Amino acid sequence: MVYTPTLCFSCESGVTDSKRIVLGITGGIAAYKAAELVRLLVKDGVEVRVVMTQAACGFITPATLQALSNKPVFTDMWDARVSDNMAHIELSRGTDLIVVAPATADFLAKLANGLADDLLSTLSIARECPLLVAPAMNRQMWDNKATQRNVAQLARDGVVILGPASGDQACGEVGMGRMLEAQQIFNEINSFLQPKLLAGSNVLITAGPTFEAIDPVRGITNRSSGKMGYAIARAALDAGAKVTLVSGPTNIDVPSAAHVERVESTNEMFTAVKKHANAADIFIGVAAVADYRVEKTSKQKIKKTNRDLNLKLVPNPDILAWVAALPKPPFCVGFAAESQKLHEYADAKRRRKKVPLMVANLAQDAIGADDNEITLLDDSGIQTLPRAPKTVLARQLVAYIAKLYSSDKTRIS
Numbered sequence: 001m002v003y004t005p006t007l008c009f010s011c012e013s014g015v016t017d018s019k020r021i022v023l024g025i026t027g028g029i030a031a032y033k034a035a036e037l038v039r040l041l042v043k044d045g046v047e048v049r050v051v052m053t054q055a056a057c058g059f060i061t062p063a064t065l066q067a068l069s070n071k072p073v074f075t076d077m078w079d080a081r082v083s084d085n086m087a088h089i090e091l092s093r094g095t096d097l098i099v100v101a102p103a104t105a106d107f108l109a110k111l112a113n114g115l116a117d118d119l120l121s122t123l124s125i126a127r128e129c130p131l132l133v134a135p136a137m138n139r140q141m142w143d144n145k146a147t148q149r150n151v152a153q154l155a156r157d158g159v160v161i162l163g164p165a166s167g168d169q170a171c172g173e174v175g176m177g178r179m180l181e182a183q184q185i186f187n188e189i190n191s192f193l194q195p196k197l198l199a200g201s202n203v204l205i206t207a208g209p210t211f212e213a214i215d216p217v218r219g220i221t222n223r224s225s226g227k228m229g230y231a232i233a234r235a236a237l238d239a240g241a242k243v244t245l246v247s248g249p250t251n252i253d254v255p256s257a258a259h260v261e262r263v264e265s266t267n268e269m270f271t272a273v274k275k276h277a278n279a280a281d282i283f284i285g286v287a288a289v290a291d292y293r294v295e296k297t298s299k300q301k302i303k304k305t306n307r308d309l310n311l312k313l314v315p316n317p318d319i320l321a322w323v324a325a326l327p328k329p330p331f332c333v334g335f336a337a338e339s340q341k342l343h344e345y346a347d348a349k350r351r352r353k354k355v356p357l358m359v360a361n362l363a364q365d366a367i368g369a370d371d372n373e374i375t376l377l378d379d380s381g382i383q384t385l386p387r388a389p390k391t392v393l394a395r396q397l398v399a400y401i402a403k404l405y406s407s408d409k410t411r412i413s
């Protein structure tokens with residue numbers, strides 16, 4: 001189900017800014033995690049209306065949620081604060097998203113069957129916005145055939161199921177059914193609310209360093225962590241793109257929705273890119289590709305002697321330049337990491353490789369760090385995106401690429 005929020009994307013970190021969410025809490029011990037979820041959302045500028053079932057009030061008090069959300073909490077259909085006694089309509093009106101966390105087996109069963117016998121189930125039916133549910137229950141309840149049937153039905157109905165996770169349970173057992181942590185649910189909500197600026201497009205990304213083997217144990221590599229490339233892959237997925245990530249060696253979790261090809265050397269990266277380039281609408285070369293490799297990799301470990309050791313290095317293929325020179329190239333974006341004369345060198349690189357957009361950053365600032373400052377160079381000039389976490393920069397960059405890509409498409413067609 002593709003949902004395009006009405007608000008336009010801003011380049012601020014609070015991307016869920018000025019959104020309105022109804023958070024439903026049902027009666028499970030994981031209800032305590034909902035308090036932290038409210039705190040994270042409110043901190044990010046989201047207006048949160050909490051609706052609790054009677055059972056939820058047995059686990060956590062409405063007063064706690066009211067204090068955290070700074071808004072009245074609703075627990076029943078006949079709330080006298082809503083003048084026309086239509087709390088279910090009043091609350092779902094103008095809401096960007098309804099999230100139910102925790103969602104018990106009972107609530108999922110109600111929802112799957114269209115029952116509406118309390119405020120939360122009624123407003124879940126009387127909605128026009130997407131519905132996300134985070135199941136939380138004991139592992140037998142989760143494995144139960146009826147629950148599985150209900151969850152499958154809800155997924156078919158377009159309800160988004162978040163988790164559950166596996167691990168220690170409040171009942172003392174270990175297994176599937178734990179609710180996701182508040183931060184994970186917050187991240188899912190945040191991703192979900194991103195405007196689908198790249199819906200329907202294929203994005204091919206290279207990320208991380210490459211490793212050029214010298215012998216079976218040694219090689220030439222660099223300090224690139226892959227953080228920027230992976231953040232861009234996530235941002236492109238959140239923007240609705242299909243993403244293929246060709247990654248050199250990194251220690252980062254891969255975005256599960258991306259198609260990932262793991263490679264080691266530049267030649268392997270080149271082969272993987274060649275395989276996917278023709279299907280790509282956008283190519284983003286973020287990888288810190290080794291410019292040279294040793295001409296002959298030794299099959300055996302090179303033994304130490306008292307003499308000098310000379311390794312002959314030969315140039316690697318330039319993957320970005322190759323993609324940009326295709327007869328029908330995708331919209332190409334390059335990265336330039338420089339240690340000096342940032343704009344001059346990056347612009348020269350942009351012209352030489354013939355790419356419409358070059359992203360420049362100082363190598364000493366960028367490599368391995370969690371945040372960065374980047375400069376965008378294209379035909380319209382130069383602009384700098386100030387220092388921010390790479391995850392935030394990635395979203396800003398994806399929004400910018402989407403804008404250039406759509407005007408490029410219009411120009412070509």
Ligand code: C5P
Nearest residue numbers: 285286287289316317318319320334335
């Ligand atoms: O020439 P330089 O390596 O500085 O260019 C950086 C840009 O070119 C990056 O986008 C990088 O991913 C890409 N590149 C490439 N293949 C190479 C070298 C760089 O795709 N062999």
